[in-house]
Amino acid sequence: MPYDKRDELPAMVQEALPAHAQEIYLSAFNNAWEEYDDPEDRRGDASREETSHRVAWAAVKSEYEKGDDDRWHKKE
Template sequence: MPYHRNTELPESVKAHLPLHAQDIYRSAFNNAWQEYDRPETRRAGSREATAHKVAWAAVKRRYEKVGEGWQPKH
């Protein structure tokens, strides 16, 4: 279930991340969705859960949570 547009992302992502971070999330999710298509390529969990974990990790490399929002890291 790759995401074609940011508007298709889960509400928890759209409601909290700035647009650039949403782009990062979508791209990382889609790449992980393709990369971890076979169960033997994942440590544990479903394909979707793995892709969401990878996407959040990608966002956290470039952004940090400050209070209730996300800010680019300096």
């Protein structure tokens, strides 16, 4: 289930990430949703949705990191 806009993202994602990171998440999730349509392309028994969420978080973590204040900050 791809997302059309940020306010459709899971509440946890909306609450945890700043707006730009949400955009990264949304784009990565939607791309992974298309890329991992075939179960043979996924690891183990992971569902298409689970795989897409993992890819999305990995994309966010490539540009953002969680600080000591438990908030996500853009990497320098």
